[in-house]
Amino acid sequence: MIILVGGEKGGSGKSCLAQNLAVYLATDCRLSVMLVDCDPQRTSASWIQARNEQPELTKIHCVQMFGKIRDDLLSLNNHYEAVVIDCGGQDTVALRAALSVTHFALLPLRPKRRDLQTVPHMEDLLSNGMMFNPKLDAAFVLTQCPSLPNQVSRILDAKEVCQSWGLRVLEGITFQRNIYDDSEESGCSVLELEPEGKAARELRQIYNQLLRQENHRAIEITYAHSAAQLEREQHALSGSQAASFRH
Numbered sequence: 001m002i003i004l005v006g007g008e009k010g011g012s013g014k015s016c017l018a019q020n021l022a023v024y025l026a027t028d029c030r031l032s033v034m035l036v037d038c039d040p041q042r043t044s045a046s047w048i049q050a051r052n053e054q055p056e057l058t059k060i061h062c063v064q065m066f067g068k069i070r071d072d073l074l075s076l077n078n079h080y081e082a083v084v085i086d087c088g089g090q091d092t093v094a095l096r097a098a099l100s101v102t103h104f105a106l107l108p109l110r111p112k113r114r115d116l117q118t119v120p121h122m123e124d125l126l127s128n129g130m131m132f133n134p135k136l137d138a139a140f141v142l143t144q145c146p147s148l149p150n151q152v153s154r155i156l157d158a159k160e161v162c163q164s165w166g167l168r169v170l171e172g173i174t175f176q177r178n179i180y181d182d183s184e185e186s187g188c189s190v191l192e193l194e195p196e197g198k199a200a201r202e203l204r205q206i207y208n209q210l211l212r213q214e215n216h217r218a219i220e221i222t223y224a225h226s227a228a229q230l231e232r233e234q235h236a237l238s239g240s241q242a243a244s245f246r247h
């Protein structure tokens with residue numbers, strides 16, 4: 001499956017969500033994952049570089065791609081169970097090419113006027129993408145939301161703006177939390193830094209909702225290539241047989 005994380009507003013959390021999604025799919029869901037960085041800023045590629053210096057973390061492959069990437073994405077999709085694309089913060093050829101093949105698109109927005117002003121253009125991009133890719137399943141997600149109770153109306157109003165354009169908005173949101181910034185520093189994921197923390201829980205909810213699956217196990221069963229899945233289960237089985245010999 002191909003999952004695009006994109007949008008044209010800078011700083012809304014695209015790279016952060018793409019990186020954490022790659023880790024979620026590789027660790028919780030046990031899928032083979034390729035992270036594609038289409039942003040000339042190289043945010044996700046640099047994060048992977050920092051990550052590779054820590055051998056105890058699950059290895060995630062990453063490649064940079066620009067321009068007409070449609071065929072390359074289709075080819076990656078044949079080799080990996082999940083291809084996650086960090087598409088940078090502009091309406092680029094790569095973003096349009098990715099929209100023409102992606103199965104899911106996650107579009108982060110902060111509940112702020114300037115972010116919400118991009119919704120009509122995003123709707124236009126999605127409509128164009130769906131002409132080539134009718135099964136495209138796109139969803140907005142609100143990020144970096146204020147947690148003060150008197151700010152709830154901002155979040156609800158922002159959701160309403162997206163819905164008024166006939167667009168899907170996830171129920172799950174991310175709140176403003178320092179752990180997002182702290183985890184990036186060392187190529188780590190929020191899910192690895194505090195696996196049962198509030199941020200990890202909100203991320204899992206977002207990813208499960210995006211993929212329309214109940215939990216990580218459902219995602220694994222739905223998207224693992226059968227051969228690879230079988231091999232892993234046989235491996236797990238021989239592991240448990242070996243364990244039973246030891247006892």
Ligand SMILES: Nc1ncnc2c1ncn2[C@@H]1O[C@H](COP(=O)(O)OP(=O)(O)OP(=O)(O)O)[C@@H](O)[C@H]1O
Binds near residue numbers: 174
């Ligand atoms: N929920 C959150 N709470 C607090 N900080 C966050 C949250 N989500 C992301 N951030 C931080 O916001 C900053 C911008 O995030 P990120 O780089 O993912 O945005 P982006 O959309 O990829 O930006 P760009 O358009 O420049 O590519 C980062 O420092 C990140 O750690």
Ligand SMILES: [Mg+2]
Binds near residue numbers: 043
């Ligand atoms: Mg980015």
